[in-house]
Every structure is written in C-alpha cells, then in structure tokens.
Amino acid sequence: MTAMKQITPEDIIDTATYTAERKAHKARQREIKQNRRVDVGPFVSFYFENRDTMWHQIQEMLYIEKGGPEQLADELEAYNPLVPQGRDLRCTMMIEIDDERRREVTLKKLGWIDEKIVFHMGEREVRAEPLQDTERNTPDGKTSSVHFLVFNFSDEDVAAFRDENVRVTLDIEHENYGHSAAIAGATRASLAADFD
Numbered sequence: 001m002t003a004m005k006q007i008t009p010e011d012i013i014d015t016a017t018y019t020a021e022r023k024a025h026k027a028r029q030r031e032i033k034q035n036r037r038v039d040v041g042p043f044v045s046f047y048f049e050n051r052d053t054m055w056h057q058i059q060e061m062l063y064i065e066k067g068g069p070e071q072l073a074d075e076l077e078a079y080n081p082l083v084p085q086g087r088d089l090r091c092t093m094m095i096e097i098d099d100e101r102r103r104e105v106t107l108k109k110l111g112w113i114d115e116k117i118v119f120h121m122g123e124r125e126v127r128a129e130p131l132q133d134t135e136r137n138t139p140d141g142k143t144s145s146v147h148f149l150v151f152n153f154s155d156e157d158v159a160a161f162r163d164e165n166v167r168v169t170l171d172i173e174h175e176n177y178g179h180s181a182a183i184a185g186a187t188r189a190s191l192a193a194d195f196d
Contacts, residue, residue: 006080007055018059029056035190040172041179048091049082084194093147109176111141116174121160126151158195
C-alpha cells in the first residue's frame, strides 16, 4: 500500500497560469466529480474527494481570495486531510435542504448522523469515522449540514469492494433517516481507484 501523496506548495500553479487554464481545469473537474457523488435518500449527498478534487479546491480558493503564500498554507492544512491514503475513502457529506426553516427543523432531528454511515460489501461493513477538527453535533441533538468522513478499509474490505459479484451499498442507519444507495458502475470504479 502506497499512501497518496499530500498536496504541497510545489504542486500549486501560480494564479496567472491557473486563470489562463481555469476553463479546462473546471471541465476536467466536472468529469471527475460526476462519478464521485452519491445521493442517499431525498436530501443527503456524499462527495467523495481525492487528490484531484482537493488540488482543484485549493486552486479555486487561491484564485477567488488571492491570499498568497499565507493563504496557501491554510488551504493545504484544510484540504489535505481529505486526500485518501490508499486504504480509505474520504468524503464531504452534505444535508442539502434549500428551505431554511425546514432545514433547521430537520437538522434538529439528525444528531450524530455522521456516526450512522456505513458501507456494506456483501457481509462486510466499514463504518464512517468523523474527520473534523470540531464537533458537528450539539448536546441538544442538532447536527451540522456539512460533515467530513473517512472510511478505513482492510485489505479484505478492498477486495470485496472491487469484486463485481459483491453488492456494495452506502447506508445511513439513523433512526430518523434510514436510506441506502447502491454503489455500481462508473462510481464504483472511480471510488475503487482511491485504493491504489
């Protein structure tokens, strides 16, 4: 197992070059991301990150905010933890409800939902672990609309994920939000590449 290389300052292109190439970079990201989003139920989406998506996010933040080297250090610290390390999947989970009042009510019913996410590969399972620097659930049971998660796989889990004869699902097992999505086709292949 070889850990994916973290993004370093040397990997970042200067703002002028990025600006000139931005349209092409954004088009490439759309292609990558279309196979890395998994919707589970009516309003929870998982955006599985990789080195490419995090590189692009850092470049975009630098392009928008123009904060220079000091900003770059902050962006690397913020986004490198979402780069998979060879035997894991990492994602941003978003509870996406447009109506503000409905969102507020719903979030109060979904406390600790980030602890109820699991991949099933046949009889095997891998549970999500929060990957964050701050608690995203309040004592009264309200959760955040954004969570960062890591799924740590064993070699046997990876083999099951890659076995086309094994059904893979991503499940939310929260008492107030029980939903499941099958992981197949191009999405499964894209996520499996994170294990290389």
